[in-house]
Amino acid sequence: MSENLWRGTINQLDPYIPGQAAKDVENQGSLKEVFRLATNENPLGASPKAVAAMQQAVLESHYYPDLTSLNLRRKLGNLHGIDPENYVTGNGADNIITLVIASFVNPGDEVVYCTPTFSEYHKNTLLVGGTPVEIPTTKDHKFDLEAILDAITDKTKLVFICNPNNPTGTIVEDHELREFFRRLPKHVVGVLDEAYGEFINIPNYSTGVEFMKEGLPVITIRTFSKLYGLAGMRVGYAFAKDEFIRPLQAVREPFACNRVAEAGAIAALEDEEHKQNVLTSNKQEMDRLIKEFCSLGYSVEETHTNFLFIDMKQDTNKLSAELFKQGFIIRPCAIWGYPTFARISIGSAEQNTKLLQALKEIRNKEASQV
The missing domain is CATH 3.40.640.10 (Type I PLP-dependent aspartate aminotransferase-like (Major domain))
Incomplete structure (x- = not known):
């Protein structure tokens, strides 16, 4: 087999797994709008x-x-x-x-x-x-x-x-x-x-x-x-x-x-103006998301980035799948040994508002099925 020719360490390597690309999801035809909040990209874009x-x-x-x-x-x-x-x-x-x-x-x-x-x-x-x-x-x-x-x-x-x-x-x-x-x-x-x-x-x-x-x-x-x-x-x-x-x-x-x-x-x-706009928006939306996530019963770690590390008190692989149906891509943290945590990028004000609404709808749906 040609694998015998590989360098010995190749089988020890795990490929890097990025967040799913929004265009890939859109091209599947199931969603018209996709919000990629898994890869910590700048929601305001480049200068x-x-x-x-x-x-x-x-x-x-x-x-x-x-x-x-x-x-x-x-x-x-x-x-x-x-x-x-x-x-x-x-x-x-x-x-x-x-x-x-x-x-x-x-x-x-x-x-x-x-x-x-x-x-x-x-x-x-x-x-x-x-x-x-x-x-x-x-x-x-x-x-x-x-x-x-x-x-x-x-x-x-x-x-x-x-x-x-x-x-x-x-x-x-x-x-x-x-x-x-x-x-x-x-x-x-x-x-x-x-x-x-x-x-x-x-x-x-x-x-x-x-x-x-x-x-x-x-x-x-x-x-x-x-x-x-x-x-x-x-x-x-x-x-x-x-x-x-x-x-x-x-x-x-x-x-x-x-x-x-x-x-x-x-x-x-x-x-410099664009840089400051990005930092200001990130701080404002970070503070808003932390407050809203805490009101939903989640625990949010203090962050110094453009993303949040959140204990969502449930299986985030399952929650991620539910959010995906509504067009949201987040990063479950089970791969790092934290099955109830998710890493969520701080998006634009519009993206964050829609995310919060989706989370509330999922919670209400789950509550009605109990």
Whole structure:
């Protein structure tokens, strides 16, 4: 059989399972309107300036993009006050995760992180022959920094901290995170996944930008998929001190960030008004949904993202199927070991109103059948 030719780790890998695409559901012909609240996309879309820049860039799509995304790296450097040479760009944050693990992990090396969290840490560690070391999150669904430190051995090469964490939306105190990176042994590199970092709404909260400037041993990963609404364009990046960023640049595939995507990302960074509109809308709708969900008897974890992690006090696989009949796609969390929880993206005001109405109708229907 041809499977005998496969690399030995292939059978250990679970494919990434995204939320079902709205167009796929619509094309089935059963629903005229679909609300995709499972993949944490930006309901306001990309900046109009970014859209215009991408449309213009399409006219030059017969040219290769800049090999290293120099203009984007310069724009990011101006934003963060970091030398552009300390950045690397890629085809989404997941591609950056692949580069980080490929750059540092040899067969037999360990990669430590808490779970539940983003599945690509596990997959990419196995792919290079490394050993994933998974630590449970705390009872309040936060990364357990002390347990991670206790799990580090001579074989440990990387530790991943997803902050805010996906799927729980929780964060750890920034002073605890700073101390954690200071305590890492010299043979271990910290990786801070801040895919949702721009949504943290805590005054003076330190992020990877501050940690890098303080010389801490950390690689920070970010994306344009969430706040900036460019999920379909796949733009991610990392920044770190020179000795950490050089191996990523070495293993990065040529032209990893395409011309259209780079144009959109640069323009998105320049549209501060759209960014603030997204953050304001997200906060308003988050507060409204939390209040309404609590009135329905659900428990909602404190979040610092554009999604909610909710204990809906019932089998959310079954509830998800009922919502699907009305055109709503949410993310049941049984796959992470939380059968009564769901991760629900914060949609537009209209989407959220319709979701709440659908949930109330399902509840009333269930009550009438008792």
